[in-house]
Amino acid sequence: MSDADTATLLIVEDDPATGAFLADNLTADGYEVLVAEHVRDGLRMLETKFPDLVLVDLGLPDGSGFDLVDRVREADGLASRIDPRTPVMVVSGRDAEIDRVRGFQRGCDDYVGKPFSYPELKGRIDALLRRVNHRRAHGRLRVGPLVIDPPAREVRLRGRLVDLSAKEFALLRALAVEPARVLTKDELLRGVWGYRSLGQTRTLDSHACRLRHKLGVDGDRFVINVWGVGYRLVDGPVAS
CATH class of the missing domain: 3.40.50.2300 (Response regulator)
Structure with missing residues (x-):
């Protein structure tokens, strides 16, 4: 390409x-x-x-x-x-x-x-x-204690391997590439899922929820839902 x-x-x-x-x-x-x-x-x-x-x-x-x-x-x-x-x-x-x-x-x-x-x-x-x-x-992507290794398709949190599905990994990688910015739902649905016509779908929200759960076992909150806009990463933990 x-x-x-x-x-x-x-x-x-x-x-x-x-x-x-x-x-x-x-x-x-x-x-x-x-x-x-x-x-x-x-x-x-x-x-x-x-x-x-x-x-x-x-x-x-x-x-x-x-x-x-x-x-x-x-x-x-x-x-x-x-x-x-x-x-x-x-x-x-x-x-x-x-x-x-x-x-x-x-x-x-x-x-x-x-x-x-x-x-x-x-x-x-x-x-x-x-x-x-x-x-x-x-390159490896780092967000606080979170390390994403795209070539190896591995995610580690404080050295511990995190088991993610293919789409969960793709979503996390998309967010980690630009951790300072809120990515809109439209951007993520097009970039991660390849959707052209978005319509009404809960696919992104359900994957983000599972990803938040898998990364939050130690009380961290990496995946933040910015209501009405989309999602972003923070290097948790953060205040509720």
């Missing part, structure tokens, strides 16, 4: 020509592309569309692209629902060394100066997505 097969890119760029050039070429290369011209619109899309990677200019009509970087890195995944680990690439005409250094200090993952070579830009996007996807897919 190529990096473009599942990746959604958010372009935050106020120059119509640059935005259209990037959107047209990245779409042609198989990415899903979202476009915003303002910081506020980019943040709204981060909260509602959950892009896999953001390309942001610095000089935007309502602020600096660094404002967006700051909001992403400072997010808790709850109040704003922005994933603080979303990779961000700055694409800017401010290409001096000090600008690049400041960009990395503020939390961007890559910095590309304008004018840019599209093949190089795409190569950087692919490389960044590969690093992120490999880390999410193959």
Whole structure:
């Protein structure tokens, strides 16, 4: 599977020509592309569309692209629902060394100066997505005393092996990849069960209930139901 097969890119760029050039070429290369011209619109899309990677200019009509970087890195995944680990690439005409250094200090993952070579830009996007996807897919995931090992399909709580069904494991893994964020029921039903038409189903709630029970033998509460929204993980125990 190529990096473009599942990746959604958010372009935050106020120059119509640059935005259209990037959107047209990245779409042609198989990415899903979202476009915003303002910081506020980019943040709204981060909260509602959950892009896999953001390309942001610095000089935007309502602020600096660094404002967006700051909001992403400072997010808790709850109040704003922005994933603080979303990779961000700055694409800017401010290409001096000090600008690049400041960009990395503020939390961007890559910095590309304008004018840019599209093949190089795409190569950087692919490389960044590969690093992120490999880390999410193959690395061990830790949430407090809980360790999820995707390659081995094992879950251990304080060293004790926890017996989970295939769907319970898939649900836990989905939550553990983004433990700071509340995952909506729609996201989980589509991502874990592959549902296209959601309708009325208790499948997610019943699996989450069993998962909560299996992980709660020592009084921990890892799987939290955020009423009306979805589920998230905490590194229990927490107050009732």
